[in-house]
Amino acid sequence: MSDILILVFEVVSKHLGSLRRVVAEPLGAVGLIMVVGMIAGAIFADFLTAFEPTRISPRDRFLEPSVVHLMGTDQLGRDLFSRVLHGGQIALSVALVSIAASLLIGVILGLIAGYGPRWLDNLMILLFDAIKSFPTVMLALALVTLFGPSLTAVMIVVVLVNVPGYARIIRTQTLALKSSQFVTSAQSMGASTARVLRVHILPNSIGPLLILASMDIPVVIAIEAGMSFLGLGVRPPTPSWGAILNDGFTAIRDTPWIAIAGGVPIILTTLGFTFLGETLRDIFDPRLKRRA
Amino acid sequence: MLIYSLKRLALAVLIVSVAMFLLFTMIYLIPGDPASVALGPRATEAMREALLVKMGLDQPVWIQFWNFFVNAWQGDLGTEILSNRPVFHVVMEQLPWTLALITGGMVWSIALGIPLGCWTAVKRGGLADRLIGVFSVAVIAVPSFVIAIYALLIFAVSLRWLPAIGAGDPGNLGDQLLHLILPSLAVGLGWVGYIARMVRASMLEVLEAPHIRTARAFGLPDRQITYRYALSIAILPTVTLLGVGIGQMLSSAVFAEIVFARPGVGKLVYDAILTRNFPLVSGAVLVTTALFIAINLVADLIVGYLDPRVRSRL
Amino acid sequence: MNVLEIQNLNVAFATGGGFLRALKNVSIDIPEYCIVGVVGESGCGKSTLINSILRLLPENGSIDTGSIQFEGRDLAQLNLSQMQGIRGSRISTVFQDPMDALNPVLSIAEQMLHIQYRSDLSRKKKNARSIEMLRRVRIPDPESALKRYPHEFSGGMKQRIAIAMAMMMEPALLIADEPTTALDATLEVAIINLLKELQSQIKCSMLFISHHLGLVAELCDEVVVMYAGEVLERGSARQIFHDPWHPYTQRLLDCDPASQTLRTRHLPTIPGEIPDLRRDQEGCIFRSRCQFCEEVCKTVPAEVETEGHHVRCHRLFQ
Numbered sequence: 001m002s003d004i005l006i007l008v009f010e011v012v013s014k015h016l017g018s019l020r021r022v023v024a025e026p027l028g029a030v031g032l033i034m035v036v037g038m039i040a041g042a043i044f045a046d047f048l049t050a051f052e053p054t055r056i057s058p059r060d061r062f063l064e065p066s067v068v069h070l071m072g073t074d075q076l077g078r079d080l081f082s083r084v085l086h087g088g089q090i091a092l093s094v095a096l097v098s099i100a101a102s103l104l105i106g107v108i109l110g111l112i113a114g115y116g117p118r119w120l121d122n123l124m125i126l127l128f129d130a131i132k133s134f135p136t137v138m139l140a141l142a143l144v145t146l147f148g149p150s151l152t153a154v155m156i157v158v159v160l161v162n163v164p165g166y167a168r169i170i171r172t173q174t175l176a177l178k179s180s181q182f183v184t185s186a187q188s189m190g191a192s193t194a195r196v197l198r199v200h201i202l203p204n205s206i207g208p209l210l211i212l213a214s215m216d217i218p219v220v221i222a223i224e225a226g227m228s229f230l231g232l233g234v235r236p237p238t239p240s241w242g243a244i245l246n247d248g249f250t251a252i253r254d255t256p257w258i259a260i261a262g263g264v265p266i267i268l269t270t271l272g273f274t275f276l277g278e279t280l281r282d283i284f285d286p287r288l289k290r291r292a
Numbered sequence: 293m294l295i296y297s298l299k300r301l302a303l304a305v306l307i308v309s310v311a312m313f314l315l316f317t318m319i320y321l322i323p324g325d326p327a328s329v330a331l332g333p334r335a336t337e338a339m340r341e342a343l344l345v346k347m348g349l350d351q352p353v354w355i356q357f358w359n360f361f362v363n364a365w366q367g368d369l370g371t372e373i374l375s376n377r378p379v380f381h382v383v384m385e386q387l388p389w390t391l392a393l394i395t396g397g398m399v400w401s402i403a404l405g406i407p408l409g410c411w412t413a414v415k416r417g418g419l420a421d422r423l424i425g426v427f428s429v430a431v432i433a434v435p436s437f438v439i440a441i442y443a444l445l446i447f448a449v450s451l452r453w454l455p456a457i458g459a460g461d462p463g464n465l466g467d468q469l470l471h472l473i474l475p476s477l478a479v480g481l482g483w484v485g486y487i488a489r490m491v492r493a494s495m496l497e498v499l500e501a502p503h504i505r506t507a508r509a510f511g512l513p514d515r516q517i518t519y520r521y522a523l524s525i526a527i528l529p530t531v532t533l534l535g536v537g538i539g540q541m542l543s544s545a546v547f548a549e550i551v552f553a554r555p556g557v558g559k560l561v562y563d564a565i566l567t568r569n570f571p572l573v574s575g576a577v578l579v580t581t582a583l584f585i586a587i588n589l590v591a592d593l594i595v596g597y598l599d600p601r602v603r604s605r606l
Numbered sequence: 607m608n609v610l611e612i613q614n615l616n617v618a619f620a621t622g623g624g625f626l627r628a629l630k631n632v633s634i635d636i637p638e639y640c641i642v643g644v645v646g647e648s649g650c651g652k653s654t655l656i657n658s659i660l661r662l663l664p665e666n667g668s669i670d671t672g673s674i675q676f677e678g679r680d681l682a683q684l685n686l687s688q689m690q691g692i693r694g695s696r697i698s699t700v701f702q703d704p705m706d707a708l709n710p711v712l713s714i715a716e717q718m719l720h721i722q723y724r725s726d727l728s729r730k731k732k733n734a735r736s737i738e739m740l741r742r743v744r745i746p747d748p749e750s751a752l753k754r755y756p757h758e759f760s761g762g763m764k765q766r767i768a769i770a771m772a773m774m775m776e777p778a779l780l781i782a783d784e785p786t787t788a789l790d791a792t793l794e795v796a797i798i799n800l801l802k803e804l805q806s807q808i809k810c811s812m813l814f815i816s817h818h819l820g821l822v823a824e825l826c827d828e829v830v831v832m833y834a835g836e837v838l839e840r841g842s843a844r845q846i847f848h849d850p851w852h853p854y855t856q857r858l859l860d861c862d863p864a865s866q867t868l869r870t871r872h873l874p875t876i877p878g879e880i881p882d883l884r885r886d887q888e889g890c891i892f893r894s895r896c897q898f899c900e901e902v903c904k905t906v907p908a909e910v911e912t913e914g915h916h917v918r919c920h921r922l923f924q
């Protein structure tokens with residue numbers, strides 16, 4: 001585990017100098033600003049607003065946006081600006097935790113499929129294909145019936161959706177590297193399987209995987225928001241952009257600002273992460289363009 | 293071609309079977325047994341036992357799975373808890389609505405995506421190319437339910453151009469089509485972006501091919517080269533992609549049906565979850581998954597048919 | 607009478623490392639009913655020459671100066687739609703690799719119909735014309751061949767079909783860009799004979815690009831020797847093959863495997879490499895590899911002509 005963390009850190013820090021190249025692209029710069037803004041808003045939520053995101057105030061129901069309530073209030077009189085900022089925390093943490101878990105599981109399964117016996121490989125590929133063949137939302141709905149609506153259910157959905165793709169990449173790379181000269185020579189010098197995987201195979205295949213994973217962040221944020229919108233994600237009164245959007249949708253004819261408060265952050269965040277991810281991919285690994 | 297088709301069919305059947313297995317495992321793991329859920333808290337132990345036997349839930353797991361498996365392939369997905377009707381019939385009643393929605397989404401994505409992709413490939417590097425490029429990325433990134441709600445807010449609530457909810461008067465095709473415009477746009481808009489990007493990329497590749505140079509050297513008109521000689525090849529990968537696209541549209545359709553209060557499989561599953569009607573959930577998920585796999589199979593076979601190189605090699 | 611007259615043609619490509627002068631002061635005449643061969647190593651500018659005549663240069667390439675006179679018009683000055691009217695009808699081309707030269711998803715019939723789009727004939731008559739052309743290039747069972755797709759034919763057959771397509775509109779000039787290089791040696795002679803036969807039937811001229819000296823000697827009336835974007839020597843086939851003046855032509859002939867009389871393990875080569883065309887070259891372009899290079903060669907370019915035999919070399923003055 002710690003090995004992988006160090007590895008991720010090394011890859012990231014190696015490319016940190018290339019930040020300038022990202023900013024040089026108009027789309028990359030715009031994406032970076034949006035992402036940094038969103039992260040800052042989430043981290044400093046408590047400093048940016050005096051309102052509690054969950055405090056109900058019956059006197060302040062359905063207030064239009066004003067200087068006091070920047071985005072207005074919802075049907076329970078909660079300040080929407082505060083809910084949006086705190087919703088960003090939920091979106092970010094779901095994205096980070098579930099993608100990290102998907103990466104970990106995906107890498108392990110991919111290494112097993114690529115390095116293990118042929119029958120296991122075939123079996124796993126079949127399983128991956130079967131999971132991929134469920135339409136995402138249908139899979140999510142099926143899982144929610146199993147676990148009940150919760151943040152955990154959302155994360156399990158994300159892991160299930162992402163792992164097959166990640167594992168496939170690692171598997172392909174492992175298969176290609178398994179027969180390469182430097183791995184064969186390492187084996188002939190008595191390196192253990194674990195060492196070969198850790199020292200030779202993993203570092204060579206983790207780069208493209210990280211780029212793909214970064215491009216999945218907006219997808220995960222969309223899944224969380226979507227399930228919360230359906231009432232199958234976070235439980236009320238926890239603020240989530242999807243939940244705010246649902247509140248707004250219910251009252252869309254009379255108080256459209258609630259729907260705007262819920263939807264605009266989703267749009268800006270998914271756009272920001274996508275612009276940034278596309279720019280990163282074009283800079284670091286143009287070959288991935290074709291695969292995606 | 294025949295052998296290839298059979299192989300693809302066998303693989304599809306295998307994947308559906310594995311999907312069934314996964315689904316069965318999920319249902320089996322659901323805490324609490326379906327019989328108590330169906331009968332409610334006031335049922336006696338004897339009633340519960342009887343229903344368990346009737347549903348075959350007193351058997352060992354592997355026999356339960358085998359029964360589930362055999363029945364499912366025969367179209368028997370069990371009976372729904374609330375109305376006691378066969379799940380398969382209930383799902384099939386709602387399926388046409390969802391298929392109409394997805395077809396509408398496909399029409400949007402093809403009618404806009406292919407011309408945009410083709411046009412940007414021919415005019416590559418220009419301002420229009422870059423703007424459409426950003427547009428494509430944007431519509432791919434933004435989740436379809438957000439598009440659905442804002443489409444509803446703008447075109448139905450504020451501007452009042454189009455009807456907001458429902459599927460239209462029964463029997464009135466024009467009204468139904470009018471009700472289909474916004475939901476299908478919400479379902480298809482992301483795929484406008486995907487298809488535009490895909491067509492652009494493969495057009496650029498094809499336009500570099502030697503046979504395009506030959507066509508130019510024969511003095512063929514530019515329009516004919518672009519559409520007849522290049523696009524007809526560049527479109528082939530897109531057909532495969534459309535198979536995947538339909539799967540994603542099945543997902544988006546769930547949201548569109550809920551936002552626009554339309555009947556359909558997505559609405560059915562959603563309502564079933566809220567009422568904890570598990571057989572209906574698993575049945576509907578299984579039907580849509582099988583449908584998705586079948587559509588992908590058909591897409592692959594269509595590519596095989598359209599491309600004479602593949603057609604004869606197989 | 608010349609069908610095509612290229613005069614002092616200069617073509618350059620804009621590259622990351624500056625302008626690359628791909629053709630430098632190239633002059634070539636193609637007389638009526640004649641076959642003119644162009645020989646040279648790869649990278650000598652043969653393809654650029656064809657692309658310039660057809661005006662199919664890539665986006666970063668441009669004709670800077672010079673003229674390409676064809677049937678009373680300067681091709682270098684025409685706009686693209688005028689040029690499109692000439693391609694395929696007055697000037698036609700057979701390309702190097704038949705494998706990918708025909709559109710893979712259209713049947714032979716469709717492609718041959720498209721080429722005849724300028725003609726007013728009925729669809730039926732156009733198809734009859736296609737069948738006649740396929741018969742003339744000796745495609746067995748041309749009626750059914752018409753219905754098939756390119757991948758159903760062998761490389762040699764595809765090249766025959768490509769020739770039939772190129773000859774269909776009876777052009778005044780046929781450009782053949784290494785038409786046999788991608789084929790088996792056994793097919794080479796048959797394709798060459800076919801080209802020659804059709805050329806004399808249709809009474810067109812031909813620009814034949816090849817690095818196969820034996821073929822050029824056999825087929826061509828006139829020969830152009832190109833090196834690094836320049837025409838070093840041109841004249842009748844007899845002048846070039848029996849009395850080559852330029853040291854490069856002489857070395858090229860020595861290197862031809864067919865000219866080896868003794869069995870040896872090593873084929874002779876010309877040492878050195880083509881100079882970097884992104885830099886301005888002074889004097890003779892071949893001097894860095896020339897065994898006779900003298901002081902004058904380094905600064906002053908040369909150009910001599912006697913009895914239609916042109917050569918860019920100083921040795922003849924001495």
